[in-house]
Amino acid sequence: MPTSNTYYLNNPLIHQNRQLAKSTSEWVRRFACTDMKPLIICRGPIRKEAMDVFDEMGINNYGILLSEKDSITYTNALAPELRTLTDPSRVHRVPDYTGATKEERTKRIQQIVSIAHDNGYNSIFAGYGFMSEDAEMVESMEEAGLNFIGPCSFTQKAAGMKDQAKRTALETGVSVTPGVNNGTSLALFAKYGKDGLEKCAKDNKLDVDFSVCRDDEEKALAVLAASYDAGIDIIDAADIGAALKEEAKRMLTEKPNNRFRLKAIAGGGGKGQRILQSANSYEGATLEEKVEKAAAKVPSLVLECLIELKTNGVGDNKNVLIEMNIETTRHQEIQVVGNGEWCMTMGGRDCSLQMHEQKLLEVSVTDEELVAAIAAAEAAGSTEEAEQLKRDRIILQRMEEEGATFGEAVKLDSVGTFECIVDGESHYFMEMNTRIQVEHRVTELCYKLKFTNPENPADYFIAESLVEVMVLLARHGKALPKPERLPREKTSVEARMNATNQALQPHAGGIIENWSNCSEGEIRDDQGISTHNPDTDVFMKYHLAGAYDSNIALLLTTGETRMDSYTRMAEILRSTVLRGKDLATNLEFHYGLVHWFIGNGINARPTTRFIVPYLTAVGELKQQANQIDLDYAYGEIRQQYLAEGGDAAKAWAAVLDAKQLLITRPLERLFAEPHYMAGWLSITQGAVALSDGNITWSKNPICLLDKLYHYLNMDFEPGKPARNMIWDHDHDILSAGVAFYATLEERLGVSEYPALEAALAADKAPKGFDADEWAATRAAHAGYQAGTELMAVLAYIADTTAFAELKVNPDLSITIPDHLTVEEHQKQMAKVLVPPPAAKSDEILAASGGMFYPREAPGMDVFVNEGDHFEAGDTLYIVEVMKMFNKVVAPFAGTIDKVLIEGDGTIIKKGQPLFKVNPDEKIVIATPEEIAEGRRAKTDLFLKSII
Incomplete structure (x- = not known):
């Protein structure tokens, strides 16, 4: 196998000769693409993939675009593709890929066109990122005489924007999610009236041909399109928020138990989307009161969607959809x-x-x-x-x-993705991605x-x-005939x-x-x-x-x-x-x-909705594991053996001391990696049961331990760092134990552990064993099993957290226990999985690195000023991490004494102090001694279940 996987060049599963120009068939040679000279304007895995495929197709002299944000600014962040593309004349640099505003995006498009023309590129490959679905960019490329490798601008306009795609779907009989897709039109009607659209166009000097419009909706769309072309706002985010608020009231009243989803039309990958909670999730004496409280959130959610996509600038298409959120989708x-x-x-x-x-x-x-x-x-x-x-x-x-x-x-003329949501036996068209996925x-x-x-x-x-x-x-x-799809891998x-x-x-x-x-x-x-x-x-x-x-x-x-x-x-x-x-x-x-x-x-x-409850269940495992002291538990088990060992106590001590790390090391690894614990518990369900202080094993603990070392990638390998594998003396003990039981099963003619245990419980030697050999066999069995009781701690944790209640049903649906869906509990378990940075009682630290924003959007008030009082759950700031905007809320109530970060878009690091605060209640921190005592008390509860 290669030391690194260059996807198409090195992997035999997918490698083939793409050099159509070298075919012996004249018809096949017609479809060679060696005259293409693409400029790759995307990043990430798709850029490297495109480079590999172009090389195999015989497409030479392609170029790549590098963003200074990602590939130049940071030490050791140089684009790894440059290790193979070593010709500097084929590498072109821009400040970033898209720009933060409409003006910057337009400038970037022109810059890309100039780079292409100046360097002889005749085509553009945009992959699945940035402006790959931007109709304006694609149209600009086409007008510049560049061949866009992806859906044309007509397709981008007809399917790329979520609102237009839903209109097309309805016209062609495709089932769509119930909702509202014309927020901008509704805002325009509310502001100017349906009879005022022509006056609106005239007052704003917009060139609109109303004669081709079939109805008021088309007139509104024509006016809006003209305003985008002119780079002016005839409605703004506040207008759209107000219009959608009224629509939300109607939808919330009709379906008070349903949540709804707001989606900016240019979004993708989850960006520019927010959830509007159901009316019945709010307190109120009447449904009307609950609806008002729920709908009041709509304007701010609309703004959040637009800000996250940076489409709130003057002249941007700010349409936001609101549709029923199908919870079981x-x-x-x-x-x-x-x-x-x-x-x-x-x-x-x-x-x-x-x-x-x-x-x-x-x-x-x-x-x-x-x-x-x-x-x-x-x-x-x-x-x-x-x-x-x-x-x-x-x-x-x-x-x-x-x-x-x-x-x-x-008129799709490339590859695209028809995205649907499936609810029971129904399905709904959601959107089409006019790009490769x-x-x-x-x-x-x-x-x-x-x-x-x-x-x-x-x-x-x-x-x-x-x-x-x-x-x-x-x-x-259009010269390409419609192909036949052939099965490849199952x-x-x-x-x-x-x-x-x-x-x-x-x-x-x-x-x-x-x-x-x-x-x-x-x-x-x-x-x-x-x-x-x-x-x-x-x-x-x-x-x-x-x-x-x-x-x-x-x-x-x-x-x-x-x-x-x-x-x-x-x-x-x-x-x-x-x-x-x-x-x-x-x-x-x-x-x-x-x-x-x-x-x-x-x-x-x-x-x-599966992943968050699943993560919550994993958090519960971690929370319970944090309360168990493995060394203390093993020590107590050891003491029990010594107390019952009589004259053999010294021998038992030697056996148990020799095996302690063999047993505790993999358990400690599972305790440190709760995701590994979740996986292990899932594939070993039923291996052990605890009842009335008794342990019942359906699988041999020694064989389970051997399997656990493999599961944790801790197999014995000469030359492998000791910290990453089973230690040699532990390996000797475990290997001897596995071999012992394999031989014993063969000699006794049994394969299931309960049958093996039953046979070993008999004092009388079975056929094939003399009395001394049988006594030695039983003693060896007792020695190998000594201390394995500690492994039952995993079953104890699973039972205590009811981990198995998250399960697959015979009809393939998944049962999610109610407690795993409680939002506050989900947040608590997320903190168990990733504890927040240790902070003094008078400060709030950055929960993660990223870009710090003290306000919702430029020109708006900051969330908190010095001297402000805040309640638990109030928004303190926004952090942008990897293109996602996250509101960070106060974990407790208090007063801001000092704001330690200035400006918008400031880079912060995880654990960095952001605010000096005076909490309403003094936080009491337990001492190490108190924590240790509490863990021993919790561990004693486990020990009672096995001893």
Whole structure:
């Protein structure tokens, strides 16, 4: 395997010859793209992928755009792609990719056009970031004579903006989420009246042809479009907020138990979206009073959506949608490909495992996969599972049909994604992403496209990369015949490796100092970060500067079944070593989550609300583990053996002392990594039960311990650092124990541990053993098992937290206990997973690094001034971390004595003092002695359950 995975060049699973120009077929050679000279204006894994694909296609002399925010400013943050692209004339620098305002974005577009023209580039590749869905940018590229590798400006306008996409969907019979998509039109009607639109256009000197408008809505849209072109505001965010507030009142009254979602039309990846809580979540004597309180939040939420996307400037399209938030939704999407005339689909992806609208784990959903899963469920007698899978197949087929219909309606001439939410047996169109998706490889690993000569079926070529397909469509468009999709791999899964802490909160600023090589079957797309120094073969440090998103890499694998793909992903995550300075990633989270599904049901149907309750359950495990003193517990177990050992007490002491670290080291690792504990508990359910002071093992504790060392990637390997593996003397004991039980099971003819225990309980030697050998065997068994009682602490923690109540049902739905959905409890458990920085009682520290903002938006009042009193839960400041805006609220009530940070957009570090405060109540901090005493008391409760 390569020391670093350059996705397309080095991975045999996906490598193929893309040099169409070298084909012996004249028809195939027609579709060569070697005359393309693209400028790559995106960053992250997609930039490196595009470079690799272009190289394979024989597209030479492409260039890349670097943002000084991300790749130049920070030490050790130089774009890793430059390790392979060493020609400085092909590297071009800009301050950032998009600019913060409409004026800056327009300037950046012109700058990109100039760079392209000045350096001979004839095409633009924008990937999945920044302005890849910006119709204005695409139109500017087209007008400049540049070939945009992606959907054309017509498609961008028809489908790229959420409001227009929903209008198109309604016109083509595609089911959509109930809601309001014309907030700007409603604001315009409220301000000028439907009869005042022509006067509005005249007063603002807007050139509008009302004769082509079919109704008032089209007139409003025409006036608004003209105002955007003119760069003026005829309505502002306050007008839109007021209009949507009235709509929200109506919607909240009709459905008082429902929450609603506000979405700025240009948003993506969860940005520019906010949740409006249900009317009945507020206190009030009447429904009307509750509705008023709920709707009062709408104007500020509208503003937050726009500010987060930086679309609140003069002349920006500020439309915000408000639609019913379907709480039990699954998020599925269909890969769509078209050339402007034909349109086809390539199966689906389930992206329901997400948090803050950011996808985490994505899995393939294809017809072939579902057919096989249905057959397997029926063969196993799992009737409810089979029926659910059949319903899923019908939904997939409908979504694919609607995706192709919608793609044709918007004249899709590249690749796009038809995104849907699935609620029970219904599905709703949410939006179309007029770009390639981060998770597109999940699809391309399952399907490839066969383009066949209409005149000769034996004459064809196959495309396995969606980036390659984008280039083919940009270069040859309508000349490309509609392809046939061919199955490739049975299933695939992708884990997004992000710079986040244990609670999945963004964690910028860390430095990667070491990253293990790819393991077998791993497809790692990491922007080239783990590409070693080409001269010394040494890993090069990389600073995760955090100027943009939190994604570090995409990890993918495949399998014959979903279980195969998850098992392979688990092995990839197990063997991955990622270390560095101030480095936090979601590697541990993914390892635990994948094992949760392996242990509970691989075909489970999680909804988009699953992850936060799951994290809360993991937090409960950590909270309980924090209260257990393992060394104290082992000491008490040891004392019990000595008290009951009589003349053999000294021998028992020697045995237990020799085994202490063998048993406590992996448990300490699980206690330190609660995500690992969650995964381990999931795959070992039923291995042990506690009842009335008795321990009942269904699995041999020694074999479980051996499996645990492997699970923790602590296998014995000569030359491996001792801190990362089982110690040699412990390895000798454990290996001898495993071998002892393997031989014993074979000789006794048993395989299940309860049967083995029952046999060993007999004083009389069984057939094949003499009395002395049987006595020695029983003594060896007692010695190997001594001290393993401590391992039951894991079952105790699981029982105490009711971890198993978060479970998969026979119909593949997931039961989420109510206590895991309580917002305050969720916040508390997030703090258990990631304790806030230790602070003095008179100060508030930064919870994370990022950009500090003391106000909602430029020109608005700051949240708190010196001398202000604040209540617990009041907003103190906003921190922007990896392009996400997070309001930080006061953890307690008090008064601001001094504000320690000045200005907007100031860089802050985690743990930095931000405010000097005078709390209303003095915080009492327990002494170390009191904490230790409390842990021993909690540990005694566990010991009572096993001794």
